[in-house]
Amino acid sequence: MNLKYGKEDEAFREEVRAFLRDKLPHDVARRTKTGMHPPNEDDRRWWNRVLFEKGWSAPLWPKEYGGPGWTHLQAHIFEYECRMAGAPELRWQGLRLIGPVLYTFGTPEQKARYLPAILKGDEMWAQGFSEPGAGSDLASLKTSAVLDGDHYVINGQKLWTTEGHYSEQGFFLVRTDNTGKSQRGISMIVFPMDTPGVTVRQIPMINGEGSTCEVFLDNVRVPRENLIGAVNAGWDQAKFLLSNERTSSAEIYKAFSDLARIRHIAEHELKNGRPIIQDPVFARKLAELEIDVNALEWSVLRVLCEAPSNYPIAANASVLKVRGSELQQRLTELAVEALGQRSLRMYRRDEAYAPPAVNPLWPDYTPGVATDLLYLRACTIFGGAKEVQKNIIAKLAFGL
Amino acid sequence: MDFNLSDEQRMLVDGAQRYIRERYSLDAKRAAAKTEEGFSREHWEKFAELGWLAMGIPEDCGGMGGSPVDIALLMEQLGAGLVAEPVLDTAILAGTLLAQASGSQRAIDLLGDIAAGEKIVVLAHMERAGRSEYDTPVSARAKRSGEGWQLSGIKHRVWHGASADCLLITVRLGETNEIGVLAVDRNAPGVDLTVYEMLDGTHAADIRFDAVELDSSALILRGPAVDDALAVAFDHTVLAMTSSAIGSMDAVMAMTGEYLKTRVQYGQPLAKFQALQHRMSEMFVETDQARSIVYRALAALESGDAQERATAVSSAKSLVARACRFVTGHGIQLHGAIGTTEEYAVGHHYRAMLMYDYRFGDATYHLERSAGLLPRIA
Numbered sequence: 001m002n003l004k005y006g007k008e009d010e011a012f013r014e015e016v017r018a019f020l021r022d023k024l025p026h027d028v029a030r031r032t033k034t035g036m037h038p039p040n041e042d043d044r045r046w047w048n049r050v051l052f053e054k055g056w057s058a059p060l061w062p063k064e065y066g067g068p069g070w071t072h073l074q075a076h077i078f079e080y081e082c083r084m085a086g087a088p089e090l091r092w093q094g095l096r097l098i099g100p101v102l103y104t105f106g107t108p109e110q111k112a113r114y115l116p117a118i119l120k121g122d123e124m125w126a127q128g129f130s131e132p133g134a135g136s137d138l139a140s141l142k143t144s145a146v147l148d149g150d151h152y153v154i155n156g157q158k159l160w161t162t163e164g165h166y167s168e169q170g171f172f173l174v175r176t177d178n179t180g181k182s183q184r185g186i187s188m189i190v191f192p193m194d195t196p197g198v199t200v201r202q203i204p205m206i207n208g209e210g211s212t213c214e215v216f217l218d219n220v221r222v223p224r225e226n227l228i229g230a231v232n233a234g235w236d237q238a239k240f241l242l243s244n245e246r247t248s249s250a251e252i253y254k255a256f257s258d259l260a261r262i263r264h265i266a267e268h269e270l271k272n273g274r275p276i277i278q279d280p281v282f283a284r285k286l287a288e289l290e291i292d293v294n295a296l297e298w299s300v301l302r303v304l305c306e307a308p309s310n311y312p313i314a315a316n317a318s319v320l321k322v323r324g325s326e327l328q329q330r331l332t333e334l335a336v337e338a339l340g341q342r343s344l345r346m347y348r349r350d351e352a353y354a355p356p357a358v359n360p361l362w363p364d365y366t367p368g369v370a371t372d373l374l375y376l377r378a379c380t381i382f383g384g385a386k387e388v389q390k391n392i393i394a395k396l397a398f399g400l
Numbered sequence: 401m402d403f404n405l406s407d408e409q410r411m412l413v414d415g416a417q418r419y420i421r422e423r424y425s426l427d428a429k430r431a432a433a434k435t436e437e438g439f440s441r442e443h444w445e446k447f448a449e450l451g452w453l454a455m456g457i458p459e460d461c462g463g464m465g466g467s468p469v470d471i472a473l474l475m476e477q478l479g480a481g482l483v484a485e486p487v488l489d490t491a492i493l494a495g496t497l498l499a500q501a502s503g504s505q506r507a508i509d510l511l512g513d514i515a516a517g518e519k520i521v522v523l524a525h526m527e528r529a530g531r532s533e534y535d536t537p538v539s540a541r542a543k544r545s546g547e548g549w550q551l552s553g554i555k556h557r558v559w560h561g562a563s564a565d566c567l568l569i570t571v572r573l574g575e576t577n578e579i580g581v582l583a584v585d586r587n588a589p590g591v592d593l594t595v596y597e598m599l600d601g602t603h604a605a606d607i608r609f610d611a612v613e614l615d616s617s618a619l620i621l622r623g624p625a626v627d628d629a630l631a632v633a634f635d636h637t638v639l640a641m642t643s644s645a646i647g648s649m650d651a652v653m654a655m656t657g658e659y660l661k662t663r664v665q666y667g668q669p670l671a672k673f674q675a676l677q678h679r680m681s682e683m684f685v686e687t688d689q690a691r692s693i694v695y696r697a698l699a700a701l702e703s704g705d706a707q708e709r710a711t712a713v714s715s716a717k718s719l720v721a722r723a724c725r726f727v728t729g730h731g732i733q734l735h736g737a738i739g740t741t742e743e744y745a746v747g748h749h750y751r752a753m754l755m756y757d758y759r760f761g762d763a764t765y766h767l768e769r770s771a772g773l774l775p776r777i778a
Contacts, residue, residue, distance in 0.1 A: 135736050137665040160737050206740055206747035271531050281764050329729075340531045341557060341758045345604075346597045361528055361556055361606055370599055370754070377732045377750065378740045385736060387675055 005073070013077050020085040023050055027355070029086030033261070034352045034368035035332075037375040038163050038211040044088040048121025051090070057119050058095050065103045065111070066119045072304040083253035084260065091163070094118040094125040096248060098171045101188070101241050105229035114169070114190070126193060128158035128172035128215055129238065135160075135381075136388040138173065138238065139182045143217060145174035145189060147224065152176075152189060154197075154220040160382065164200045164213035167193050172217075173234050186234035191222040207374035208346055242384065243314060249383055250300050250324035255293045258331040262286060265338040265365050276338060285334055289327070296323055315396040318389040325379040325386060332373035343370045403695070405473070413473050415450065420481035426745045432484055433601030437563045439484040448517020453491040456636070458499055462512035468636065468701045472643035472694065479644030480651040482748050484601060486522065486560040488644070490514055493637040494521040494568055497581070497621075500629040504620040506583050510566060519565040521583075524555035524607055525630075532761040533634055534769075538579055540609065542571040548615040549573075551582060551590075554608050561586075561605030562595045569609070570630070573622060580622040581629075588612050599751045631706070635713040638760045639697055642716050645724045645756045646694060648749045649687045652731035655746060656680065659735055670734070679730055686723035693719045714761075714770035721756065721763035728753040 005013075028047065031040045051057040059075035061067030070078070083089070099118050103111055117123035134141040143156025154174055164170070170193050177185030193200065197220035202210030229237060266277035266286070276282050302309075303316055336343040345366070352367035380386040394400040405413065424443070432440040447453055456471050457463020466474075471492065478487060495514055498521070501507035513519035523533075530536020540553025551571060558567065564586050573580040584591065590612035593605040621629055657680060660671040670676055693716045700712030728750040732739035739746045757763060768774050 130737070133664065135665065140665075140667075204742035206742055206751065208742075269531070270529055272535065273529075273537075276531075281768065333725075336754070336758075337762060337764070340762065341526070344557075344598045344600075344755060344758055346599050346601075361554070373754075374599075374747075374751070377729070377747070378737065380733055381737050381740065386733070387673075390675070 005077075009073060009077060012074050013081060016078050016081045017085075019054065019056075020081060020087060024085055024087055028088065030356075030364075031353050032086045032088045033257070035261075035372035036347075036349050036352050036368045037207060037209060037371065039088050040349075040353060041163075041166060044090065045121050045124075047088045048090050052120045057090065057121065058099065060096075061099065061103070061119075065099075065115055073301075076300070076304055079253050080256065083257045086257075090121070091124055092248070093127050093162070093167070093171075094123065094169075096244055097127060097241050098125050098190070100244055101171075101228060101237050104240065105233075105237055107225070109225070110190075110228070123168040124163065124166065126161045126164040126167035126170040126213075126215070128161055128164075128170050130160045131157060132159055136385045139186070139235070141173055141175060141186065143172070143174050145176050145187065145222075148221075150224055151221045152224055152227070154189070154217045154222060156217050158215040158217070161200070161213045161215050163211060164193065164215055165202050165210075169193065170198075170215070171228075173238055176234075177232050183235040184232055186238070187231055188228040188234040188237045189222060190226050190228065191220065195220055195222065197221070205375070206377065207371045209349060209371075209375075211375070243317060249317075250296055250320035251328050251379075252293070252297050252300050252324065255296065255324070255327055255331060258328075258335060259286075259290060259293060261365070261369075262289075262331065262335045262338050265335060265369070268363065268365070269338055269340060276340075282338070285337075289330060289334060292323075292327055293331075296320070296327060299323070311397045315393050318392045318396075321383065322386055322389045322393070328376050328379050329373075332369070332376050335369050336373050339366065339369050342366055345370075347371060409470060409473055412470065413477060416452075416474055416477035417480075419446070419450070420477060420483075424481045424483065426482070426748070429482055429484055429601075429748075430742075436603075437560075438597065438601050438603040439486065439560075439563075443483075444485050444520075445517055447485060447487065448515075452487065453517050454515035456492055456495050456640075457511050457515045461499065461508050462515045463495075464515075468639065468698050471636075471640050472698060475640045475643040476647035476650075479647030479752070482600075482648070482651075482745065482752055486520060486563065488637060488640055489522045489559050490520050490564075492640045493523055493633055496636045497523060497568060497629055497633040500625070500632060501581070501620040504617070506617045507620045510583065513565075520560065520563050521566045521568060522558060522560050522564045523570075523633075524558040524561065524567045525570045526556045526558070527554065528556055530556075532765060533630075533759070534761045534765065535774075538570045538572060540569060540571045542573055542580065542582060542614070542619075544574050545613060548613065549582065549618060551584065551609045551612040551614060554606065556606055558605045558607050559598075559602055561607055562593050562603060567591075567607070568620075570626070573619075578623050579626045581620050581626055582614060582618045583620050584609070584612060584614060584618060588614075598755070600748070600755045602755070628706075631710065634760055635709055636701075638713050638717050638766075639694070639701065641756055641759065642694055642697070642713075642720045645720050645753065646687070646691055648752050648756075649683075649690060649724055649727040652728050652746055652749045653680070653683055653687060656683075656731045656734050663736075676734060679734060683727045683730055686726050690720045690723040711770050711772070714766035717761065718763045718766040718770060721753075721766070724753045724756060 028043045055068050058067050059078050063069040102114055131141050145152040145154045171190045173186055175185055176187040197218045199216040200213050202213050204210045267275050269276045271279050347367040356364040454463040455466040459465040498507040498511050526536050542549040542551045567584045567586055569582045571580050590610040592608040595605045598604050663670045697712040697716040700708045731746045735746050
């Protein structure tokens with residue numbers, strides 16, 4: 001075994017750092033680090049374009065579709081450095097979710113039409129999977145797609161469509177067959193969000209913002225060539241897509257940047273006249289979290305480096321999701337604790353993104369700390385609830 | 401020992417429950433939260449009529465002289481209903497503090513006004529260097545000015561500051577540097593407010609006092625008595641707030657249990673899944689223990705011993721903060737995505753939990769205080 005990064009990996013890390021120093025302006029990094037949800041959309045589109053011009057916008061895509069040809073370990077280094085520097089996180093929906101589905105299952109026409117715009121960040125994608133009554137239990141979804149000549153006519157409602165209100169394209173799971181096993185009658189289809197019959201409504205969330213939406217589909221007519229792969233093959237495509245999501249769902253990069261944020265706050269907030277980071281109780285909590293984050297990082301590294309395991313890899317991916325999401329919540333809780341009562345102020349996006357006025361009562365690290373905590377109540381629910389992940393582990397690892 | 405409610409207490413609880421059920425829907429609360437004050441004056445007047453604002457105020461000052469148990473029972477119902485009006489800040493916190501300024505006619509007048517719902521009075525105590533009300537160092541100053549005082553300084557996070565008619569301000573006095581409490585008209589010249597919203601919809605303010613001139617009657621408390629009075633006021637407020645958190649936990653369990661019975665996933669109601677049944681059981685255990693530690697603290701309050709009171713109140717706060725975090729957090733989790741929306745009450749209870757946790761000392765502070773690890777600072 002060799003448990004070290006190689007010389008070429010360290011050189012690569014330096015290359016990424018130099019690029020970030022050169023290209024990432026302070027104000028963009030500052031806005032990103034507030035932790036507001038969703039992140040600043042203009043910053044994110046702009047950064048996507050910057051990365052595209054460098055050939056770095058899709059770290060894990062194969063070279064033939066525009067990826068940089070990195071190893072998994074290099075992509076890991078890249079993501080880590082970007083997050084620590086405060087680079088905007090690119091939207092998953094296109095780059096990590098539908099992109100791989102398109103180049104794996106799509107027709108040559110679909111690849112040519114959609115992939116370049118995803119790479120450049122010209123088109124953002126919305127995910128239409130969940131429904132009222134079909135959250136983690138996707139097989140019970142009801143939105144129907146009925147063939148009418150050369151078009152599918154789609155009717156139904158989708159829920160929890162993150163940032164649907166400004167996405168150009170959407171990928172949807174729809175029911176194309178009502179007979180037989182419910183998983184076997186599902187297909188994946190894509191269409192622009194401004195197609196007639198599509199209505200998007202933002203849902204106000206407990207963090208005070210509406211980053212997620214409900215989408216109403218009322219006799220939406222979509223050309224049949226927009227179906228991805230074969231009819232009724234949507235379940236396998238969705239499983240493929242979700243397995244990609246669950247590998248990234250450890251959110252290890254955010255965990256590290258959260259630790260840095262907690263440290264920063266705790267070095268500046270006083271308790272009994274001393275920085276709270278010197279308080280033994282607080283220091284112990286921070287130490288416990290650091291240990292847990294380090295353990296999670298090595299779990300990610302084991303998956304990335306295809307370490308041998310006695311269990312199916314999907315069980316390990318579910319561990320990343322369970323522990324990663326729990327840690328996200330604990331980290332934001334400790335950030336709020338470090339900030340103390342001042343964290344109780346409600347910040348809106350405009351206020352948080354505005355250049356900071358020098359005000360010793362409300363330091364620059366205040367906005368977004370509680371917002372992040374409130375938003376992340378959802379992280380043990382979205383992408384397959386924690387309880388469902390535990391069922392998956394029990395089934396895959398132990399055959400229960 | 402007898403944990404049964406008296407007839408009067410039963411009426412109090414039933415009345416509060418009925419009011420919350422019939423008049424205090426989440427929609428009404430959300431509408432009130434969007435107003436300039438973040439709460440409804442209409443409810444406030446009703447609360448006064450119902451005697452809720454007079455509950456904790458001594459009878460000889462125009463109040464009802466209710467016991468800490470009476471207050472706990474009322475606050476529990478208000479917590480279940482996520483009541484936004486400043487009952488805690490005015491009737492409990494300011495009321496308890498003023499009740500200890502017995503030599504001051506101004507204090508007696510203010511107590512009568514609070515009991516009648518005629519004035520909103522809040523404490524302006526926090527400063528930049530303090531993490532909580534218990535340990536904030538006071539640096540606002542009042543120097544002698546003729547027969548009266550001239551006040552300068554900045555107070556931080558004054559809950560309902562802009563709605564208040566009167567502010568009770570902790571200060572350092574003149575040459576001696578002893579601590580004092582001044583009653584200041586919020587509209588007095590030189591009082592400048594910056595208002596903002598808190599996570600639960602409460603409106604708070606940072607307040608700057610710039611050479612505010614006050615007559616001698618403004619000083620309602622001074623000297624070592626202030627530390628004791630503040631400690632008593634904070635402990636009573638923490639216990640009232642803790643009772644409110646118990647109500648919140650009960651409400652979360654009730655709505656979550658109902659939801660699990662109606663929501664169908666994988667072909668059956670969620671309530672059929674053993675993992676979720678166990679989670680509900682864990683929430684029940686936490687809430688039950690939380691209620692018990694509140695009883696213990698109420699008993700300690702009756703003992704009249706300051707050290708016993710402080711230890712018991714802090715034990716309750718640290719345990720209930722942890723339990724409430726667990727229960728409201730899992731309340732959201734068991735609702736699934738819908739629980740994370742602004743539209744559903746469970747997320748509002750989670751936000752109320754955060755307010756509970758961080759006001760008047762967080763769980764860590766109270767753990768250390770209950771363990772006797774802290775120097776005694778009011």
